[in-house]
Amino acid sequence: MTTKELEKKSIEYRKKILKYIYGANAGHTGGSLSCVDILNVLYNHVLNVSPENFTSPDRDRYIQSKGHTVEALYVVLAGKGFFPEEDLKTLCKYKSHYIGHPTKKVKGIEQNTGALGHGLPIAVGNAIAAKMDKKDYRVFTLLGDGELPEGSNWEAALTAAHYKLDNLCAILDYNKLQISGTTAEVCNTEPIDAKFESFGWSVQHVDGHDIDALIKMFDALPFTTGKPSFIIAHTVKGKGVSYMENNVKWHHGVPNEKQYEDALTELDNALITVNE
Numbered sequence: 001m002t003t004k005e006l007e008k009k010s011i012e013y014r015k016k017i018l019k020y021i022y023g024a025n026a027g028h029t030g031g032s033l034s035c036v037d038i039l040n041v042l043y044n045h046v047l048n049v050s051p052e053n054f055t056s057p058d059r060d061r062y063i064q065s066k067g068h069t070v071e072a073l074y075v076v077l078a079g080k081g082f083f084p085e086e087d088l089k090t091l092c093k094y095k096s097h098y099i100g101h102p103t104k105k106v107k108g109i110e111q112n113t114g115a116l117g118h119g120l121p122i123a124v125g126n127a128i129a130a131k132m133d134k135k136d137y138r139v140f141t142l143l144g145d146g147e148l149p150e151g152s153n154w155e156a157a158l159t160a161a162h163y164k165l166d167n168l169c170a171i172l173d174y175n176k177l178q179i180s181g182t183t184a185e186v187c188n189t190e191p192i193d194a195k196f197e198s199f200g201w202s203v204q205h206v207d208g209h210d211i212d213a214l215i216k217m218f219d220a221l222p223f224t225t226g227k228p229s230f231i232i233a234h235t236v237k238g239k240g241v242s243y244m245e246n247n248v249k250w251h252h253g254v255p256n257e258k259q260y261e262d263a264l265t266e267l268d269n270a271l272i273t274v275n276e
């Protein structure tokens with residue numbers, strides 16, 4: 001897929017994230033819009049995973065540690081044919097499997113997450129298993145900067161370096177906001193790059209909304225043989241909808257009808273620009 005095609009896909013994903021959150025009257029809007037370009041590139045360029053090979057032991061693994069932004073994952077998985085997009089109309093409804101956090105009841109989802117701080121440890125376990133089984137699959141996990149203070153992440157970070165897991169890549173959705181304020185105010189984890197480097201990871205920074213830059217970054221994995229890779233993806237919470245951008249209110253805010261229409265208009269205009 002070309003960069004332009006992926007850029008268009010990102011806008012379509014954003015529209016769908018809003019559509020289903022608006023329909024459900026629930027969801028994590030800002031963080032889903034923040035990470036969707038990363039998911040786009042992962043699922044449409046990087047990961048060897050599809051509905052057909054999802055039970056193969058050789059498939060790549062993607063574990064979404066910041067589980068609350070599952071709406072972004074749902075629209076990407078639906079687009080890949082893991083389940084009919086129609087199913088997302090049941091988002092957050094009684095008896096639906098499409099709940100507000102990832103669950104293995106949904107095809108394409110590797111692990112239940114949402115209690116923050118669990119995805120990286122699980123990914124480390126998967127990557128160790130690949131090494132033990134002499135398999136070539138790779139393991140990717142997406143973390144939020146607000147989730148980084150969870151202690152389990154640091155134990156996993158130590159372990160990943162100890163076992164030289166160069167088949168592991170953690171991506172940080174570095175939007176600098178979390179649930180109730182800036183990440184720095186709630187619990188400062190800076191300097192993140194120096195911390196992971198000192199733990200024995202190979203660290204790179206990227207613009208998490210630049211499709212081309214993301215492709216190049218993922219194509220360069222592993223950054224160092226014998227070390228796990230850490231990508232700090234600089235993102236904007238609420239990206240693509242100007243009134244939501246960098247506003248903590250939209251962590252789990254749901255647009256009203258007028259706001260929803262305005263957001264769609266803005267995204268449709270962005271689509272016209274990409275098409276030019």
Ligand SMILES: Cc1ncc(C[n+]2csc(CCOP(=O)(O)OP(=O)(O)O)c2C)c(N)n1
Pocket residue numbers: 028030031032034066068069114115116117143144145146147148173175177178179183237
């Ligand atoms: C163990 C745990 N503690 C608290 C929460 C509540 N919680 C949900 S989202 C969130 C903030 C996460 O911030 P971040 O990881 O930066 O996500 P983003 O801003 O990218 O949406 C918190 C504290 C949780 N889900 N799990």
